[in-house]
Amino acid sequence: MLLRQNESAAYAIGASLYDYRWHVVATDLAGIVIDREQVDLATPDAEAAVAGLGDGIQRLRQRLDPQRMLPLIGIGPPGLVDVSSDVVKSATDLGWRDVPIGERITERTGVPCAVVNRSKAGALAAYWHIARRTVDHLIFISIGTGVSAGIVQQGRLLLGANSSAGELGHITIVPDGPRCECGNRGCLQELISERAIASGARAALRRNPDSVLLEICGHHPETLTAFQVLDAAERGDAVALSVVETISGYLTVAVANLINLFNPQLIILGGPVAERSPRLVASVARSVGDRAMAYPLSVARIVSNELGPEAGAVGTAVLVLENAPRLILQLPIYR
Incomplete structure (x- = not known):
């Protein structure tokens, strides 16, 4: 008997900052976007960016079944990111330094976060959807x-x-x-x-x-x-x-x-x-x-890039999907 994955059984949320705009997506277990949200930033100020992202995630979650959400949010900011602490160490083009974005979003949403540079997230999305x-x-x-x-x-x-x-x-x-x-x-x-x-x-x-x-x-x-x-x-x-x-x-x-x-x-x-x-x-x-x-x-x-401006957001959702078995078993996530 062949077993087939029910791709709609759960969903992952990922977000990436792309030219002063947060793209926030929810994907099914195949990494296909099922819903999305955008948040434009009037300023690249880190506090405003964190607040905007938190609001965008909350709006997206309100439209989806909370019972099916994988308990991790992927985030793809620019700059040097310490994935062990989920901190943006430096994003020189935006003037950010030592921004604990993972911790701040967890405070706003109550959900743990995994943070990775947006280009690394784009590579994950490309590998998942185009190349693997x-x-x-x-x-x-x-x-x-x-x-x-x-x-x-x-x-x-x-x-x-x-x-x-x-x-x-x-x-x-x-x-x-x-x-x-x-x-x-x-x-x-x-x-x-x-x-x-x-x-x-x-x-x-x-x-x-x-x-x-x-x-x-x-x-x-x-x-x-x-x-x-x-x-x-x-x-x-x-x-x-x-x-x-x-x-x-x-x-x-x-x-x-x-x-x-x-x-x-x-x-x-x-x-x-x-x-x-x-x-x-x-x-x-x-x-x-x-x-x-x-x-x-x-x-x-x-x-x-065939995935457009959502590549980084999809990639951070893929990061969540790659950790789905560990999340289900309540094991530490893998980066």
């Missing part, structure tokens, strides 16, 4: 207000000695480049993040006042956003295209290094920037062969 039948080695790169990577090796999430593996945004690309808030110079994050894209476009506009970007921002370059630049590039604006090609060059160096170091089968480019710019993803995929070693490159594919 065919791929054992993948890297998920998130590009938005910051830059980070989640690395899956032999089907397991790579955390590192103190859960800080994958801080791709703080590798040095230009030794004498712009100063980063981490204290270094020339970090990838300072070269390809949303802020870097907007800043690069503003500088280019001074040399190219005929660009359509000037009309898009109402002749106020200081209001120009990264997404306006990316959209203009997709429409063929020369200034916007030059900015995308510049960030593509920096990102290609980083991706080639990852290919040489980790020998992945799949690299997924996600986060607000990559998901808004098919041109950027295509450019990196096209040019990475100029920098990566041929043999590890021969098994690597570079693709866009």
Whole structure:
């Protein structure tokens, strides 16, 4: 007799902060989203973010059967996360330091939490939904207000000695480049993040006042956003295209290094920037062969994130699902 799992027997809740918006999802036991909630933040202040997330989780729970909820909430914030204490040690792009987000959400909800960096959560989601039948080695790169990577090796999430593996945004690309808030110079994050894209476009506009970007921002370059630049590039604006090609060059160096170091089968480019710019993803995929070693490159594919802005939230729900047997048996959770 074959036994079949009843995928609606229980559900998991996961959340991830994605460009000043909390995505909160409930998934069934197959990791399929069955309900969702969004919370927009007026400010990246940590206290406001914690309060907003707590409210979003409560609204979602009110619509679902409390008896079927797995007794753990997954949370995917940005930055350096200590998974042993569920504390965000540092998120430089948001100005967070030593934020005990797991403890705060448990205080609000009465449910234990498991906290992991949002890019690591994105890697879990990608592995669960896209790759686990065919791929054992993948890297998920998130590009938005910051830059980070989640690395899956032999089907397991790579955390590192103190859960800080994958801080791709703080590798040095230009030794004498712009100063980063981490204290270094020339970090990838300072070269390809949303802020870097907007800043690069503003500088280019001074040399190219005929660009359509000037009309898009109402002749106020200081209001120009990264997404306006990316959209203009997709429409063929020369200034916007030059900015995308510049960030593509920096990102290609980083991706080639990852290919040489980790020998992945799949690299997924996600986060607000990559998901808004098919041109950027295509450019990196096209040019990475100029920098990566041929043999590890021969098994690597570079693709866009198909899961969209909920990838991190789904990944944190997957973290809960992976612990479901331990939760049922009341054993310590596994990260």
